[in-house]
Amino acid sequence: MKIAILGAGISGVSLARMLAADGHDVVVLEKSERAGGLCKSRQVDGFTFDDAGGHIMFSKRQDVLQWMKDRCGGDRHLVRTERQTKIRWHDRWVPYPFENGVGHLTKEAIVDCMEGYIDAHVQRRLGAPCPENFGDWIEWRMGGGFARHFMVPYNEKIWKCDLRRMSSAWVAGRVPEAPIRDVLSSAVGLDTQGYAHQSVFWFPEHGGFETMVVGTVRDGGFELRCNAPVENVRRDGDAFRVNGERYDLVVNTVPLPLVEPAFEDIPDEIRGDIRELVPISLVNVLIGVKLDEPMPPLSWIYLPFPEQGPANRVTYYSNYSPHNAPAGHGCYMAEVTHRGELRADRAFARDVCRALDAAGILDADRVVTIDHVDSRFAYIDQDLGFDARIGRVRGWFDTSGYITFGRFGRYEYHNSDQCIGRAMEVREHVRDIADTGRPARPRFA
Ligand SMILES: Cc1cc2nc3c(=O)[nH]c(=O)nc-3n(C[C@H](O)[C@H](O)[C@H](O)COP(=O)(O)OP(=O)(O)OC[C@H]3O[C@@H](n4cnc5c(N)ncnc54)[C@H](O)[C@@H]3O)c2cc1C
Structure with missing residues (x-):
């Protein structure tokens, strides 16, 4: 098939490489001057920096981690680091995650945190239901002490809103629950470690995180068109047109609010939902x-x-x-x-x-x-209306013949490894299309 991929972040270029390897004729259209999106890096005065904050290479999926490493030339071109993360808690350094570092707080704060943690644990055992909003979820899951001493001020700083207007759904599966024994051990001064899946990470020796993107594009077997913003997307019988050119399939990875005006056939109510994806x-x-x-x-x-x-x-x-x-x-x-x-x-x-x-x-x-x-x-911004809104948007795309994925192409709170994992699933979906015609929905939907 001749396939257009919209956007050359890691989602777009990883999928392009996979589909090209399957023998498809793939064109990636990118608005900016080079591929990379949020995974771009830059050189300033002899320093290297990542554009969108610190990026590390890790994955729960071994196949994805290996795929990322291969794009960087393998382990010998990567620096392996044992994660060392801390919280600057007033004038102290507290190991992260906070539940595992509680023993480093003042004695009063340890008592606050443990009292709240045990109380929350008991309330959950007694059947206290999981709250829908994130602010109440923090108390439900961690208790009042952890909420006051870290979780609420930190999350208000990052999300810039009242946490009760955010949905709690996004934390499910993202914030692992620290076993109560670990938290008690930490409280009495025994070291424990949380977030084991991230305890070791890798990083390209040269070029910043973007090196992974460069390695994905190099010899990728697809055509990358930069300075080529997507301006018009429409159906043309069984096929599609992007900026006037005919394709058998269109896969979007561009942030939905940026690409929505280009799609001719999105219904008005879905456009309204996309415009609210702040x-x-x-x-x-x-x-x-x-x-x-x-x-x-x-x-x-x-x-x-x-x-x-x-x-x-x-x-x-x-x-x-x-x-x-x-x-x-x-x-x-x-x-x-x-x-x-x-x-x-x-x-x-x-x-x-x-x-x-x-x-x-x-x-x-x-x-x-x-x-x-x-x-x-x-x-x-995962506010209380987010799940319903994004459900309608994904529902329309998944039954429209278009495919959309990526951090903002599907509004999934994904790291780059999860974007690559999704690209692998989209590749399977494209194989289904090639083998059987268009299934009603992608298997990943
Ligand atoms: C602060 C922060 C820290 C992170 N840390 C990590 C980490 O440690 N490890 C990790 O793996 N991931 C991390 N991530 C996540 C990672 O950056 C993203 O998951 C990933 O880069 C998303 O890739 P994408 O291709 O889906 O989207 P994007 O990178 O947003 O790509 C979208 C592309 O579409 C292009 N585009 C926009 N408009 C148009 C148009 N009209 N036409 C054509 N193209 C267009 C853009 O220029 C861009 O290239 C972090 C993200 C942030 C914000």
Whole structure:
């Protein structure tokens, strides 16, 4: 088949490579000057940075992890790191996840957290139903102490809203439940570790996370057209037309609100739903520093409190690969979310640095490079109407003959490994189409 893929983020290019390997004639249309989307990286003054905040390579799926590693040239071109993540809790460093680091809090806060955790545990055993909104879910799952001392301030900082207007559905399967024995062990000072699937990660030695995209495009067997925005998509009998050119199949990975105006045949009510799929944006402040001694061996840290400045997370990016900074230097990336209201400039980036200095993270006098990147589509606003809205949108696409997937192409809160996993499922769906004609719905729907 001749297949158009809209968007050359990792979703688009990974699928293109797979479909080309199956013998299809694949064209990828990308609006910007090169492939990569949220996985792009950049060079600034000899430093390497990722555009959309710190990215790491990991996956629960071994086949996907191997696929990612292969695109980077295999293990010998990757740096393997044992994750070291901490929370800057007032003037203390607390290991992350917070439930596993509770023993590092003040004695009063440990009692608050344990009392609430045990109470929440008992209430759930007695049948307390899972709340629909995220704010109440935090109390239901973690108890009042954990809520007050970390979960609520941190999540308000990242989501920029009252947590009770967010749905709790998105956390299911994403935030693993710490066994009560682990939390009790941590409370009495025994070390435990959470999030085992992320305890080790990999990162390209050179070129930042984008190296994986470059390796996907290279010898991918498909045609990548850059500076080629999708402007018009429509059916033409059994086939489709994209910007006037005929294709047998169209797969979208472009954020739905950006591509909706191009699709001629989306019904009005579905257009209305797509326009309400509001993104949360991210300013990533890129910071290069001169070092007299090595950086602390941290992967990234969380900053839950407003007095620590606007950043919610800081990546110790030159720890991912020593080639991310010139000799004698190191680099950080500080992430600040917003809902479209923030106009970031150099002065804002400098303010973020000063706040990090005040919070004891870096020395602002040692900063030699500062820059920032604003990504409009970074996180999904999963408000209480989100599930129903996205259900209708996916339902229309899945029965329309088009295929749509990707972080914002399907509004699934996916990391790049999950996007690649989805691409593998879309490949199976395209095989079904090639073998049997068009099934009623994709198997992944
Ligand atoms: C802060 C943050 C941290 C993350 N950390 C990790 C991590 O540690 N590990 C990990 O694996 N993943 C991580 N992710 C997730 C990862 O970035 C995404 O899952 C992945 O990059 C999404 O790829 P995509 O192809 O679906 O979408 P995108 O990357 O958004 O690609 C969409 C493409 O469509 C293009 N486009 C837009 N409009 C048009 C148009 N009209 N016509 C044609 N093309 C168009 C865009 O230019 C873009 O290239 C993180 C994301 C964020 C925001």
